[in-house]
Amino acid sequence: MTKIVDARGLSCPQPVMLANDAIREGEFPIEVLVDTVTSRENVLRMAKSKGLQVEFVPDGDGFKLTITK
Amino acid sequence: MLNRLTRFFASRWGIILTGAVVGVIAPLLQKYGNPKNMGICVACFERDIAGALGLHRTAIVQYIRPEIIGFVLGATIAALIFREFKSRGGSAPIVRFLLGVFAMIGALAFLGCPWRANLRLAGGDLTALVGLAGLVIGVFIGVLFLKSGYNLGRSQKTHAAAGWILPLLMVGLFLLLVFRPVFSEGGPIFFSESGPGALAAPILLALGAGLLIGFLAQRSRFCTVGAVRDVILMRDTHLISGVGALLVVAFIMNLILGQFNPGYTGQPVAHSAWLWNLLGMVLAGLAYTLAGGCPGRQLFLSGEGDGDAGIFVLGMIVGAGIAHNFSLAAKADSVTDGVLTVGGLSQFGMVAVILGLVVCALIGLTMRKKIA
Numbered sequence: 001m002t003k004i005v006d007a008r009g010l011s012c013p014q015p016v017m018l019a020n021d022a023i024r025e026g027e028f029p030i031e032v033l034v035d036t037v038t039s040r041e042n043v044l045r046m047a048k049s050k051g052l053q054v055e056f057v058p059d060g061d062g063f064k065l066t067i068t069k
Numbered sequence: 070m071l072n073r074l075t076r077f078f079a080s081r082w083g084i085i086l087t088g089a090v091v092g093v094i095a096p097l098l099q100k101y102g103n104p105k106n107m108g109i110c111v112a113c114f115e116r117d118i119a120g121a122l123g124l125h126r127t128a129i130v131q132y133i134r135p136e137i138i139g140f141v142l143g144a145t146i147a148a149l150i151f152r153e154f155k156s157r158g159g160s161a162p163i164v165r166f167l168l169g170v171f172a173m174i175g176a177l178a179f180l181g182c183p184w185r186a187n188l189r190l191a192g193g194d195l196t197a198l199v200g201l202a203g204l205v206i207g208v209f210i211g212v213l214f215l216k217s218g219y220n221l222g223r224s225q226k227t228h229a230a231a232g233w234i235l236p237l238l239m240v241g242l243f244l245l246l247v248f249r250p251v252f253s254e255g256g257p258i259f260f261s262e263s264g265p266g267a268l269a270a271p272i273l274l275a276l277g278a279g280l281l282i283g284f285l286a287q288r289s290r291f292c293t294v295g296a297v298r299d300v301i302l303m304r305d306t307h308l309i310s311g312v313g314a315l316l317v318v319a320f321i322m323n324l325i326l327g328q329f330n331p332g333y334t335g336q337p338v339a340h341s342a343w344l345w346n347l348l349g350m351v352l353a354g355l356a357y358t359l360a361g362g363c364p365g366r367q368l369f370l371s372g373e374g375d376g377d378a379g380i381f382v383l384g385m386i387v388g389a390g391i392a393h394n395f396s397l398a399a400k401a402d403s404v405t406d407g408v409l410t411v412g413g414l415s416q417f418g419m420v421a422v423i424l425g426l427v428v429c430a431l432i433g434l435t436m437r438k439k440i441a
Contacts, residue, residue, distance in 0.1 A: 009223030011361030
C-alpha cells in the first residue's frame, strides 16, 4: 500500500522531516504532498541524497512526489 | 529556460552564487556609505525603519533602508516570473508575531542578525564568533523542539490580494523614503542626522542591491538559520555552503577594500560583553528556528505571498520599537580619548532576553500539534 505524507502548508523543515520519517519506516512507495516549489526541492534533494528514486507531478495547488527505492 | 534556471538555483552552485553575491555586495554597500561591518543587516535595518516611522525615538538609528524594500520586492519579482507567488497564511500568526518580537530583542542584544554576524566576522570583529556560537546553540535548541513534534500548524491558501500586503507596504515605505513627508512638527518621518542611521549608501544603489539579492535568494532559498538547522538535523550541507561563500567572499572583499580590522573590543556598532552577545543570539536563533527561517528568509517569503512570514517581519519591526523604547537594545562599545567603555545590555535588556528564552521554550514545548 502506498504511504501518503501530507506536508502541505507546513513550514521548513517539517515537510522534509515527515518525508524522512516515512523513508525510515521503509515501506515504499511513498507519496509526499507539498504546496510549494521550495518544499518540493527540499524533499527531492533529501530523497536523492539517500539514493532513492523521486518523481513529481503537479497536484492541485501543489505537487505530489513519489519516492521509490 | 525557466526550468533550467530553477534547477541551477536549486543546485549547490545556485546557493553558493547567492552567498557569494551577498559577500561582494555587502562590503561594497559599506564602502559606499552603510555603517561599518553593516553593509547588510536585516535586524538593524528593520530597526532603522521602525525608528524612521517613530516606533522608537532613538535618534541615531532612524532611516528607511532601501535594502529591506529591495529584499521583499526582489523576491516578489522572482516569484512572479517563476510562477511561485502564492498567497498563503494562517499558521498561528500571533505566535509568529511574538517570535518576531523576541527575535528582534535577541538580535539587538547582540546588535545584528545572522547575516551581520557573518559580515562582522568577515570584517575582523571577533565578538561575532561568540554571537555565531549563540546562534548555533539557539538553533540546536530549536531542533530539539522540532524533533519532539513542535509545529505551528498548516498555512492555508488565501485571497490573492492578501499576499500583496507586505510587498505593497514596502512600496509605501519607498514612497515615504523618496518624498520624506513630515506628518507633524517634530514628528515622523525621522531620518538620523548622526550615528549609524545617518550612514547610508545612495538610495538607488541600495535598492538595486536589495532587489538583486532578493531575486537570487528567492530562487535559491538562501537562509542563514536553515543552514545551521539542516546540518544539525540532517547533516545536510546544502544551505550552509551558501553562508560559507558569503563569509569567505566578504572576508576577501574586506581585505581588498581595506575594511578588515581584527580585534575583540571597540569594534564598530558592536559590544564585547560576551555573555549577552551569546544569550542574545541564542534567543534570536531559537526564535528564527521556531518560525522556520532567518530574518532575511522571512523577508523573501513575505515577498512571495507568505503572510505568516509577513507577520514575523512586522513582529520584528514592532520588536525593534519595544527594544529601543524600553532600553532593551545593547549599547555598543565606545572609545573616548583612548579609553574603552564596554557596552552591553541594561538590566531591562538582560531580563528581556531571559524572558524571551522562557517564552520561546514555552512555545516550543506547548505547541506540538499532531499533524499526520
